[in-house]
Amino acid sequence: MKQIYTLNFAFALRSIGSLALILLAGTVTGATQPPAGVDSTRMRRTYEVEAEHSTDLVITAAQLRAINPVNLWDAISFYEPSIGTSWEENQGASPLYGAGEMTLRGSKRWGRDERSKPARPTYVIDGARVDARKFFDMDINDVRRIIIRKDPASLTRYGIRGADGVVEMETFKPVKGAMKIRYSFDGVVEWADLSSYHLMSAAEGLGLLQREGLTTGSAASMQQYLEAGTQTDWPRELTRTVFSHRHKITIDGGDDHVKYALTGRISPANKGVLRGSEKEILGIGAYIEYRYKSFRISNELTYDKVATDSKLFGAFGDYAHTPAWLEPGNGRGGYLKTMGFDDDLRKFENPLYEMSLGSFHRNKTYSVFDNVNMSLDLGAGFALGGRFSYVRDQIRTDTYVSPSSWRYATAPAGTYTGRYGIARSAMQTFDGRLALTYAGQSGRSSYGASLAADLFGGVYNMESYAGVGITTDKMGYISFTQSYDFDTDPYAWRSYDRTAGGTLEAYYAFDDRYEVRASARLDRSSLLAPQNRTALFYGVSVAWNIARESFLRDAGWLDRLTLAAAFGTTGAVDASNADYVVSYGSDIGNEYVYNYYLIGSSITGMPNPSLRWRTGVNRSLSLQAAVARRIDLRVNLYWNDAGDLLTVAPLNQATGYRYNASNGGRIRNSGVEYYLNARVYERPGFSVSFFTAGSHNRNRIEELPAYFAAWYNAGLAADEAPLVEGQSVNAVSAVPSVYDGTVERVTGPATIVGTTDPDLKGNFGVSVNWRQLTFGAAFDYRIGGSIFNQTLYDVQFGSALQTLDRRALQSSLRHAFEGDPARLSRFVERLDALNFSTLQVGYRFRSQLIEKIRLRNLALYVTGNNLFYRSSVDRERGTIYPFSRNVTLSLRATF
């Protein structure tokens, strides 16, 4: 066993090249020149044919830049309409959260599972698997292409990592030429988008209190507030307009044998629109590639440091609702610690005071990434490719709550105030792959096959502990604490991911007309249950290029008309190790004999050692047409089944347990996606293009085990909808009510009133090129689907002691209600939204002009992002961190 391990490790280290990746994974790792001995045109065609007829989405660097020159997340989620989430997110433009939750082609798990551990696609950079955080912290200028894998046959290759989709990034590699120095600069002016906050004024708020027969605490304090007439605009106090800049320099060049690139990027102290938040990025990278006859080897090493800092620990929405009649200043140029008179019912935290303290929440991430690729052409169509990657991320989070903070204002004397918490987490992964490929041709047919083996080993761990008892505000470090925090025990976990697998693929194409591909993947992983460690997946796709048929071959106007169908299985692991094996946990508080220190360790639950992974059975049909070199249309239809989901199944009580984890259920996502690019007008020096894309996904629970449904629905949280066979996983449930003019009452039990899935979601835009100028405008939209309007809920049930939305002044929206606050169906509204995502003007300087200052290339862009947002639902957006609008000035120069 030890021998096998070293053997595997040895081959991984002996990485030999990535030709297989070029041919089969469809990822071009930058080698624009295939090794000698293989017909480059044929190879390229094979790859292009694959990309053409698969339903994967390819986004080029130019497309990304046209939408957002700095934010990779916004750019990618703009293009792929099947990505769910951004609209309802409350994280806004938080620099602390680079990546939101992304689901491709519908939700595949139960709502509660999604909430506790959201499913994310697998993120891959140049073939190496990375964390979502690292993926979205990459510099957008490094990205050559993004490929979003949704095609059934493509996902098969990813085995147990494929069911939630894959997002691949290919980075730029240097090309042959003299040494070039590229410099890019982005200056961003950003301000908060508070258009969704319509808060009452102080006078209106106090008036509401009086109308409802309440006071802030006593008639005297009410009188003082009314007389003082203070009006504090909290959302504006807490947000700011910021200017931030980022720079990147790349030096690259090379010849037929050696190519190199050195990069450095810095984005110093990028402030966020919420006061106190900022993010800083520093990165350096080195790439070197060497070619000798039919052998090629390249190594890329990058080091990144990302640091974020924030000073407010609460949610922006909560601070925004602080009463407007409170005065934050203490009259002497400083801030009050607690706002409110002594006899007030409720006293409020003063976020401006909190921000003036030494408290912080700092996060530093250090990431090292090394990627070695080798390829060797063996002749006669055979090639050997290998890759080895190493990723090491270290994250350190320091949280310091100052002893002067409002949290300790009412702490009894003698308790420790001030808290310093440290959380450290690290991940280290080794990833290796070796592939043998064959490509051949005879007559009008071309064929090929590949066999690949890969090995992945990852270690992930986290530890956190905290100390309390810091005496003054300025001593913000763990060494100044006096004892461990007794309210939060030190906490740690360690987990591992060891997966080995092999892929076998083959393809056959005839006359560029017919093509068939098949692939199979075998995975063996430590993430799977001991009795079910090996998983097998397979996929097949066929394509028919109708345009090359005899009856259409001569139609000059039709460049391509391809009909393709694909079928594939893929998988994902949702269960954790405690679901497979018996685990013991201790309950420190449950001592057997009082004060004799006999602590028991109990079994955490009945495991299921033959638990299976979640399977995905995907089918798709697509039609692609390219007409008159002007119009490019793609329509994809898909039917994806997610099966063997994590459920609970009953057990005989004599086992000691009523149920344990099991597999069951099936969720179907079916839908259609369309992508249209049209060059509407073309003339030398002037062209106008129009693009649009959209998707519609229908999510339906096809099978739901009865016991699991009863168990799940018995333990619903307030905002969870029940699982019902035939309904969507993203259903919204609410309670009907009736308002008779004086009081509103509930008229029935909670029912499903809609789903958060949109009917149609997509984008559209136009781009114009006129000589050196480019102009682009892009919108994204969403039609249909419901959302629970939390603001209306707060308007009805929120306490008048805070500043509420202005609609609280309307008696039709805020009135007496009989019973406990409930999620009423009148709060569920249909969400149609339109976001003006990008407005961009660019200018590329003519070479004659810039040659004089020894520049090869110079381009300037001004981009406005998220300039307006309109939706059918009037609700506060960005309740954790505000959304923002920005204008960016970008400069791209090559020396």
Next chain:
Amino acid sequence: MLLACAVTVSCNDWFGITPDGSSVPEDRFFRNENAYLNALTDIYTQLRAESLYGRTLSVGEVEFMGQNFHPTDALQTAAASLDYTNATFAGAIEQTYVDMYRAIAACNNLIEHIETTRVVFNDPDRKHIITGELYGLRAALHFELLRLFHPAWAVDPDFVGLRYMTHFGMTVSEPLSTRAFVERVLADLDRAAEELRDHDPIFAGFSLSSVLPGEIDSRLRTFCMNYYAVRGMRARVCLYMGDYIQAAACAEEVFEHLTLVDKTYQLFHFCAPGEYGDDYSFSREHLFGVSTLPGGFDELTDRLYGEGGAVVTAHYAGLFTDSRDTRYRDWFDNSQPDRVRMSHKFGPQSVLSGYTSTGGSDQVLPCRIPFIKLGEMALICTEALVRQGDADAATAAARLVEMQQARDVTEVADRLTDPAFTTDQLLEYVEREYRRDFFGEGQLFHYYKRLNRTSIPQYDGTERAMTAADYTWPIPAVSVQANQL
């Protein structure tokens, strides 16, 4: 080839790595000998759950089924009326069933590990003690289920119902008949006795030397299933099945502790009047009792039997013929003769005698739940000797007299002076002692059931005719409705 290497060769150890965090997978947990003690301690902790000995099987439902108290709420009424169809009571029965089997499952997993472990225990005795306690617990917990869910031996020894679980997992074994089940119980008890016989520190009594964490504390042996508790359980089981010779022999063996060990170091003995201080539950008589936490069991019994709690029924009147009886004086609040409550026996003022906790601010331990007592051994001795047939009243009653002496009562001793005192009459006195000594402990119902009484005195004063169905708890069906969570 690489594919074959990486995938088909079962490099199980490489793929078998497990994460750790707030819980530890068992293969990693059991690499240390202290883990076994921790896991065993957890089983005892489970026993004091309210669905097990923390309420239902001791002072709660089963005690109300014995008709000693007037029920005050719906659940107690259902229990006292033996109404197994009542939804709340049926729910409590199902909860007891699941929780008991969960404790048994924990025993089973631990037995599997300790039998096959390669960990070397520093003190070889420890391994035997832990193994012995596990087998003892498994047998005792199964027996508890048997005497609740199966009809009495006298009624139908071939009734098939419960499963004797010896393996932790998702599958259950076949249901067994009472005969086969009892055989398994006895086999486990004998195995436990074998393990504990040469290793249990109880033979030496308790020593006052200090104990390190992780070591088995000789002072706490009666908090665990020690050797004498195992023998006591065997006596109880043998009496249940009618093997009177074995029952008497095992019960007698328990009394050896009183002769082997000096009075100061005995872990259990009869509590003589004036000796027990505030220990109103007479914890020194327990062969094995389940420990409780402050604010748990004592508060519960206060709610059940204290001010505003259940009042004794008509059986109480005339039960304690001697007002010097320590039980009469110390267990009950007799201030209002028509509203007598058992407010002191397990009440908040009752503390364990002779134990001071090793740390913390409280010096004494809260009262303990009796599992099996020395008093029961005396009664088993007497009853078994009588039912064997070849002993006279005086020999048979020897232990009973000793027990009554500790209660400051001379009832049977006085009767023995009468030469016409028959063994049948002696049995009546045994029954009286069952009623007295086990007041509030949930054992009276089992006495009626074992003897298959055709009618029992009900809480409202009437006589209730009993059928086998009345005596037997229905075995819960597999819950497919998921509404019992």
